[in-house]
Amino acid sequence: MITKKDVQYIAHLSRIHLAENEAESLTKNLEGILTYIEKLKKLDVADVKPTSHVLPLENVFREDVVRESLSQNDVMNMAVEKNKGSFKVPQVIE
Amino acid sequence: MKNYETVIGLEVHLQLNTKTKIFCGCANTFGQNANTLTCPICLGLPGTLPVFNKEVLKNGIRVGLALNCKINSFVKFDRKNYYYPDLPKAYQISQYDFPIAKDGYLPVQIDGQLKNIGITRAHMEEDAGKLIHDSEIKASLVDYNRTGTPLVEIVSEPDIRSPQEAYDYLTSLKLLMQYLDVSDCDMEKGSLRCDANISLRKEGAKEFGTKAEVKNLNSFKAVKSALEFEVGRQKKLLDSGERVVQETRLWDEAKQITLSMRSKEEAHDYRYFPEPDLVPFTVDQKVIDAARKALPEFPLAKSGRFIKEYGLSEYDADVLIQDKNLSQFFEDCIVNYNEPKKICNWISGALKQELNAKKINFPEAKLSVDHFISLIQKVDDGTVSNLAGKDVLKIMLDTHKDPNAIISNKGLAQVSDEGALENIIAEVVSENPQIVEQIKLGKESAIGFLVGQSMRKTQGKANPKIINQMLKRRILDV
Ligand SMILES: [Zn+2]
Numbered sequence: 042m043i044t045k046k047d048v049q050y051i052a053h054l055s056r057i058h059l060a061e062n063e064a065e066s067l068t069k070n071l072e073g074i075l076t077y078i079e080k081l082k083k084l085d086v087a088d089v090k091p092t093s094h095v096l097p098l099e100n101v102f103r104e105d106v107v108r109e110s111l112s113q114n115d116v117m118n119m120a121v122e123k124n125k126g127s128f129k130v131p132q133v134i135e
Numbered sequence: 136m137k138n139y140e141t142v143i144g145l146e147v148h149l150q151l152n153t154k155t156k157i158f159c160g161c162a163n164t165f166g167q168n169a170n171t172l173t174c175p176i177c178l179g180l181p182g183t184l185p186v187f188n189k190e191v192l193k194n195g196i197r198v199g200l201a202l203n204c205k206i207n208s209f210v211k212f213d214r215k216n217y218y219y220p221d222l223p224k225a226y227q228i229s230q231y232d233f234p235i236a237k238d239g240y241l242p243v244q245i246d247g248q249l250k251n252i253g254i255t256r257a258h259m260e261e262d263a264g265k266l267i268h269d270s271e272i273k274a275s276l277v278d279y280n281r282t283g284t285p286l287v288e289i290v291s292e293p294d295i296r297s298p299q300e301a302y303d304y305l306t307s308l309k310l311l312m313q314y315l316d317v318s319d320c321d322m323e324k325g326s327l328r329c330d331a332n333i334s335l336r337k338e339g340a341k342e343f344g345t346k347a348e349v350k351n352l353n354s355f356k357a358v359k360s361a362l363e364f365e366v367g368r369q370k371k372l373l374d375s376g377e378r379v380v381q382e383t384r385l386w387d388e389a390k391q392i393t394l395s396m397r398s399k400e401e402a403h404d405y406r407y408f409p410e411p412d413l414v415p416f417t418v419d420q421k422v423i424d425a426a427r428k429a430l431p432e433f434p435l436a437k438s439g440r441f442i443k444e445y446g447l448s449e450y451d452a453d454v455l456i457q458d459k460n461l462s463q464f465f466e467d468c469i470v471n472y473n474e475p476k477k478i479c480n481w482i483s484g485a486l487k488q489e490l491n492a493k494k495i496n497f498p499e500a501k502l503s504v505d506h507f508i509s510l511i512q513k514v515d516d517g518t519v520s521n522l523a524g525k526d527v528l529k530i531m532l533d534t535h536k537d538p539n540a541i542i543s544n545k546g547l548a549q550v551s552d553e554g555a556l557e558n559i560i561a562e563v564v565s566e567n568p569q570i571v572e573q574i575k576l577g578k579e580s581a582i583g584f585l586v587g588q589s590m591r592k593t594q595g596k597a598n599p600k601i602i603n604q605m606l607k608r609r610i611l612d613v
Contacts, residue, residue: 054404056218093211098414105153105190108160108174116170116178116279124269126169127276130220133266 043072139335139373141366142343143295144255145358147308149287149318150262150326151194156283157261158185158228158413163285165324169278177283179224184412187212191285192235194317195259196418196426198287199236201315201433202254206423207233210416212259215405220277221264231407234258241291242435243307244453245300249435252304253292262286287317293332293343298362305329305355310434314459322354329358334379335369344369345379349393351386361386364393437462445475454483460497461487464504472508474515481511485525489532500532507531510538522595523547549598553605556589556597560605563588574610582606 048068052059059067113126122129156163159176175183192210199206213231239254262284267276289308295301309320309327320327334346347365352358364386369379384393432440434456441452441462455462461482468478486507490497510531514524519542530541542548550556563585564571573581582603589602 054216054218054406093409094411094414096414100416101186101414102189102192103158103160103186105155105188106160107155107162110161110172110174111178113168113171116173119178122274124272124274124276126171127267127278128170128220129272129274130277131275132268132273133220133275 043068043075047071138338139366139370140338140340141297141362142293142334142336142346143298143301143362144293144332145291145295145301145304146330146332147289147291147305148262148328149198149289149312149320151191151285151287152316152318152326153188153190153194153285155188157188157191157259157285158283161283165326167280169276170280172280173282177223178279185228187413187416188285191259192416192418193426194285194315195235195257195287196423197315197430198289198312198317199239199257200423200427200430201311202236202239202241202257202289204236204239204254204257206236206418208418208420208423209233210235210418212410212413213407214410215260215407217405219263220275221266221282223264223279223282227261227263228410228413229260229407230258235287241304241308241311243300243304244435245303250294250300252294252300255290255292257287257289260286260288293334298359298366301331301362302355302359305358307434309355310457310459314431314433316431328352329355331358331362333362333365333369335366335373344373345381347379347381347393348383349386350383350396351388353386353388357386357388360391361393364391368393441465445469445479447475447479451476451479451483455479458497464497464502464507467504468508471504472512474511477511477515478508481507481528485528489529493532501535502532503535506535506538513538513542517549517598517600518542519547520549520595520598523549547596550593550596553601556593556602556605559589559592559597560602560609562592564606564609571610579611582610 045064045068048064048071049059052064117123117126120128151163153163155161156177159174161172161174161177164172176185196206211230211233212228214226215229215231216226218225234256236257237255239257240251241254242249242251262281264277264279264282267278269276291304295304312318312320312327318326322328329352331349331352332346333349334344336342336344347369349361349365352361365384372379380395383396385396386393438449438452438456441447441455442449447455455465465475465478465482468482469475472478486502490500493500510524510527513519513527514521519527523542526545527538527541527547530536530545531538534541567585567588570581570584574585585606586599586602589606590597590599
């Protein structure tokens, strides 16, 4: 059973602001999704191999070879606020 | 007052010294200008995919093997979700339920006894960026160069029983990792970082007490001091019937105390799930076997061999193995001059002193085996005194010149020629009639003073043995 409190907690962890009516409709949505999961849980999967990934691939590697990085200028062009070549963000610690 | 047992577990983050980052081709280099080592992958830009660096897996396996762990043949990554400005993707790619290595141990010398400290697990993950708090502009500045630096996190069992043991564990772990050559293990540069969990329990109790996690430990000494402070703090609480609160505390180096970190609200709900951007990996048993075979000789094994093969004392062997390069140099020297004890003394004594004085590591000294041996031989055959030999070494490290050239250029050779010393002996004897009288009356030990006077007159170049003989002959006629 999903409550509005759960939804607000998850929204907070994800730093998403929800209006009151949004929280209510999302609670119903999530409840629906979880009901569906309950259905899946009832399936017999004894013969299905456990998987951690949807693609039938493994061991995709990269050699340890240096590639050119972006310039500081290019990176700073993406910054909303900047200072001395660094991203400027609200103060995190006093 | 009850007696308590201290229970400590350590988490060590080790930055691997691969050429590139863990999931992209940006160079893995410390100390560059801010935000000059980033790319769309490590910045977490939409539409990019991480690709796993082969070398990181190789080193993860080697770290696991060195710590006597079982290596997981199935390797996968997981997302650890949290919001913080140093984490551009708002998640860290880490390993949750299938770490590369688990269930190992590290043998540590504690009070001359070998104790195995359990290793719970070692897993691979990416480092976050660096935040600089700028109080002047009332903002934080983010440098993403460090983002994506490969890390191995090594988690110990709560097997450590005192702050000193924690210190010894870290020293052994660091040395082992330096032998493996997977990291430069420099706490100042942050390539080795340590968090500590500590709790107390009544002696004999089976249950663990409530623990505190201590962070912001910037040196091994800080780890020890912070843990000592925590033992005292928790003991006081327990003795007065209060409870220890489970929390994260920060070490304040200036005040030498730990302080409660205002709890980051629900910070521990990381909502791990399998990383969909990376496929899983399987490690073949053959790869593990080959990696095991290729492991270097470890410090403890090396010290045992030095004692057995070269007849060094336990102390001498232990000093030598503290530096992988110096212990290798020691063996290289012995091949050409089979005097282990002498070579060991020169390395652990004069050479180490000079390296410390110059604040350099041995490889930077660029000292050749031939030069070093020929210096020791010149001291052994009496060409130069022990003292002058140390001066020659100093000059060798500055100029990289052949010791023989230095000895003749600086006129450092000992004077063993009696004819050349005759005048000096005569002078010293006539200048010190009272001492000479004492010696004649049987106080032979006073002769040392005259030897010293003679040495001074020759600026230390005379062979003290010869001087001694000559003085005795002259005064006592023996
Ligand atoms: Zn990158």
